[in-house]
Amino acid sequence: MNVAIELERVTKIYKGKKAVDDLSLKVERGTVFALLGPNGAGKTTTISMILGMKQPTSGTVKLLGGDPKDIQVRDRIGAMLQDVNVIDSLKVAETINLFRSYYTKPQSLEQLLRISGLENEKDKMASSLSGGQQRRLGFALAAAGDPDIIFLDEPTVGMDVTSRQLFWETIRAMADKGRTVVLTTHYLEEADSLADRVVVINEGKIIADGTPSQIKAETTGRVISFTAGASVTTDSLSALPGVKKVEWNGHRATLHSADTDRLITLLIERRYEMRDIEIQSGGLDDAFQALIQQKGDQ
């Protein structure tokens, strides 16, 4: 594997409390990698250590095979963190040009304005941009050096649907060019539609690692819903093999199961009174909640 990021047994302790707990991880180059987890799971701390902004209490971090603080490594990475601090006296284009000047092989100003959708804002003062536009400026600044690895911490918070769509397309195009994209997000649909690999952390430890579909398959699986006749009861549905949960919305029943093919066969064989049957994939959101739950139950 051509490794972009490597963490070996990394722990970070703040005032006696473990924020990251013995975490080992390798991220292959050219992947879109999403780090998910609830508030306080340790995502920002992990990213900060990968970027060399925080020092691990123990363990080692390698970025592009070297030390994250090494100037040659830094020239090849870009980061968009949660707060974008703009310089009050600079216009959008001037801010981007300032960041371009930090790098050996910057992308052109035109390209950066295009990928961030800020062409019409280039002569505005950076401080006058809306929250969503400032996030897009943050993205342009992170991409200024045409980085091999780009880190995006909650990148689309505050962006409207159109901006988010443009942003996703840009991210995919970067990955297609062999760039590595590391993203933390609370928008699970974002990880679902963008990421090649998802790692879920909770309390500083990895609790799941795989493609979005693997993670979904491992957990809640899929759902069958139908409008039920009067003879259908919760007890009889719950007793069917493989049913994890039964929910009702009026006369409409929703059954959660890891194997919906088998379940639908059973429902038909046993002649349940059903109309308007639908079979759907559970979202990553459900999978994520289920993982946290499983961990809590252990």
Ligand SMILES: Nc1ncnc2c1ncn2[C@@H]1O[C@H](COP(=O)(O)OP(=O)(O)OP(=O)(O)O)[C@@H](O)[C@H]1O
């Ligand atoms: N500078 C600090 N001093 C003390 N504790 C901290 C510090 N930074 C983070 N923590 C604690 O470490 C844990 C992990 O925090 P971290 O910010 O990495 O989580 P996160 O997954 O990024 O959360 P969020 O989704 O809310 O951004 C939390 O319990 C947090 O309170």
